[in-house]
Amino acid sequence: MTRARDQRPETTSDDARFVEVLRDAYAPEPLGPARRAALDAELRERIARRARCWRVGGAAAAVAATAAMAWWLLPVSPTALPGSAPAAAPQRAEATPAPESPAGGDVEAWELELLYGSDAAQPDGEAELPEEYLAIASMLLDG
Amino acid sequence: MEEAIALEGVDASELEARFEAFVVSHRERARRLAWRLLGGDEAAADDVVQDACVRAHRALAGFRGEARLETWFYRILVRQAHSHRRWRAVRELWGASSEREPADPQPAPAGDPALRRRIAAALEGLTRAQREAFVLVHLEGFTVRETAALVGRAEGTVKTHLHRALQRLRSELADLDEKRRSET
Numbered sequence A: 001m002t003r004a005r006d007q008r009p010e011t012t013s014d015d016a017r018f019v020e021v022l023r024d025a026y027a028p029e030p031l032g033p034a035r036r037a038a039l040d041a042e043l044r045e046r047i048a049r050r051a052r053c054w055r056v057g058g059a060a061a062a063v064a065a066t067a068a069m070a071w072w073l074l075p076v077s078p079t080a081l082p083g084s085a086p087a088a089a090p091q092r093a094e095a096t097p098a099p100e101s102p103a104g105g106d107v108e109a110w111e112l113e114l115l116y117g118s119d120a121a122q123p124d125g126e127a128e129l130p131e132e133y134l135a136i137a138s139m140l141l142d143g
Numbered sequence B: 001m002e003e004a005i006a007l008e009g010v011d012a013s014e015l016e017a018r019f020e021a022f023v024v025s026h027r028e029r030a031r032r033l034a035w036r037l038l039g040g041d042e043a044a045a046d047d048v049v050q051d052a053c054v055r056a057h058r059a060l061a062g063f064r065g066e067a068r069l070e071t072w073f074y075r076i077l078v079r080q081a082h083s084h085r086r087w088r089a090v091r092e093l094w095g096a097s098s099e100r101e102p103a104d105p106q107p108a109p110a111g112d113p114a115l116r117r118r119i120a121a122a123l124e125g126l127t128r129a130q131r132e133a134f135v136l137v138h139l140e141g142f143t144v145r146e147t148a149a150l151v152g153r154a155e156g157t158v159k160t161h162l163h164r165a166l167q168r169l170r171s172e173l174a175d176l177d178e179k180r181r182s183e184t
Helices: A002-006 A013-025 A033-073 A109-116 A131-142 B012-037 B042-062 B069-093 B113-124 B128-139 B144-151 B155-172 B174-183
Strands: none
Touching: A013 B113, A013 B128, A013 B155, A033 B012, A033 B042, B012 B042, B012 B069, B012 B128, B042 B069, B069 B128, B069 B144, B113 B128, B113 B155, B128 B144, B128 B155, B144 B155, B155 B174
């Protein structure tokens, strides 16, 4: 009992009477039988509805997860994506393409220019270099 | 008043039956507590109690055997009441409800509805911690230790909140206090 008394707040008798007034005045009306039955029925319905939502939500989540996994795992061609550029032509700074066309035979300069741009029309790679670089290259290569 | 329910070794149907019995026996107290925490809003109190019951029912499977069901349930209730107050404040802020004070829905209320509204307004002037401590301890009869467990604060902190709440309410409702003294 002492232990229970220690758990009560220390209040004066005046405070205790003041609190008693508040306690008596500030309380709801008790539940009537009709209202109680209505709340019981509503509670059962809420619990059942929540259980149904969990079941439906769980199934929907499983479907969504499966779809996401399938999308992630399936190979997607870059060209199939909207806005993707078609297979790009080789860069101009890269090695000069061989003069032979894929179909065979000699390639005309205009053909190279059409395919790869004006720079690629030069068959000789060294001629592409500026003069000063040509001089440096000759010095280095020739010793 | 302790209702320690041993959950280990209890099958689901028996657990369900015990939970329903618990709700029936504690509904009045839970409703009164929620009503007092929510400023006398009866509809909101019923809604909060129902929601707390549903949450408690859902969490029952994961209930830890060492905790008291009663403390656990009222902890949920206090938390739900606080959440409801926050949402009500948001709704009022956005103009969803122009009513600052909850209307007294009872057609022929017993007691003094004006006094109820005054007390509700005085409690609204407290901080959340003071209001919860005062309602739980002084109005609902929980011990300081039980209240500390419900609100997740130290017992000393709860006592401090109680003291400050009582001081403020005595100040706000001083005329009520004088009237009571003159009548006795």
